[in-house]
Amino acid sequence: MIVLGQVAPDVETSDLRVGMAMELVPGILVSATGERERVWNWRPTATSGSAAVHA
Numbered sequence: 001m002i003v004l005g006q007v008a009p010d011v012e013t014s015d016l017r018v019g020m021a022m023e024l025v026p027g028i029l030v031s032a033t034g035e036r037e038r039v040w041n042w043r044p045t046a047t048s049g050s051a052a053v054h055a
Contacts, residue, residue, distance in 0.1 A: 005040060005041065005042055006027075006039075006041050006042070007041060007042045007043065008025055008027060008041040008042065008043045009027070009041070011042075011043055011044065015044060016044070020044055020045075021044070021045040021047060022042045022043065022044055022045060023042070023043055023044075023045050024040045024041070024042065024043075025040070025041050025042075025043045026038065026039075026040065026041075027039045027040065027041035
């Protein structure tokens, strides 16, 4: 199954690899009108072998 979505804002694209293990984390999306919506973001798991996530 393929599920598309945004990665968490503090994850660098250079930290991502095709096929790596990911987890869903809660996030906030602010619309162009300033409305805040709760969303889900993807983040590499601790065991995915990715580089450290930048905080």
